[in-house]
Amino acid sequence: AQTVTQSQPEMSVQEAETVTLSCTYDTSENNYYLFWYKQPPSRQMILVIRQEAYKQQNATENRFSVNFQKAAKSFSLKISDSQLGDTAMYFCAFRGLPTDKLIFGTGTRLQVFP
Amino acid sequence: DVKVTQSSRYLVKRTGEKVFLECVQDMDHENMFWYRQDPGLGLRLIYFSYDVKMKEKGDIPEGYSVSREKKERFSLILESASTNQTSMYLCAILKRGQPQHFGDGTRLSIL
Numbered sequence: 001a002q003t004v005t006q007s008q009p010e011m012s013v014q015e016a017e018t019v020t021l022s023c024t025y026d027t028s029e030n031n032y033y034l035f036w037y038k039q040p041p042s043r044q045m046i047l048v049i050r051q052e053a054y055k056q057q058n059a060t061e062n063r064f065s066v067n068f069q070k071a072a073k074s075f076s077l078k079i080s081d082s083q084l085g086d087t088a089m090y091f092c093a094f095r096g097l098p099t100d101k102l103i104f105g106t107g108t109r110l111q112v113f114p
Numbered sequence: 115d116v117k118v119t120q121s122s123r124y125l126v127k128r129t130g131e132k133v134f135l136e137c138v139q140d141m142d143h144e145n146m147f148w149y150r151q152d153p154g155l156g157l158r159l160i161y162f163s164y165d166v167k168m169k170e171k172g173d174i175p176e177g178y179s180v181s182r183e184k185k186e187r188f189s190l191i192l193e194s195a196s197t198n199q200t201s202m203y204l205c206a207i208l209k210r211g212q213p214q215h216f217g218d219g220t221r222l223s224i225l
Contacts, residue, residue: 009154035213045204045216093154100145100208101172104156 006105021077023092033095039090118217133192138206146188146209149199
């Protein structure tokens, strides 16, 4: 069975600095998707970024980028120029094919300080 | 924009009651999911559905059932609520090849 591990329960960063959230996963599949979701205090789960395993190029969305290391089964999220609005819970998630089920990590609570 | 509506933001019920949590989508998506979210455990899949009248168990289905009589509505049912079912419940929808979209969640307290 697939598992997703986020080893940092809480992190903090100062505004405008860069922070990296870690995620590792375990699977025997070769094709799959990886996601980072953000959940602010409003509770809405918001997709931050996604990566297809067959793509070697790391995904980037504005200030958010990933470091995808397929052999190491690692999928970290880098937030550049952190903003107060980035304060949230961040969840890493795995989705294999052809199933549409998401398997989530336990989350990392990120606090951005002014 | 994709819209996933959960009927209640907060709900308080008593032990032994039958509880219904409703999720409605407006995008004609086939796949719908129910998760529960607990501190330190992340999101865990309870049930999901690929189509009307179809359902499959997720990772933690015990104590729950679901109903999908119409494509746009997916209901989670607690047959006899217990205190260990106090949690945040999240509904999600999915169109094949796209990311999941989530509702705002229902915070359920069982007293």
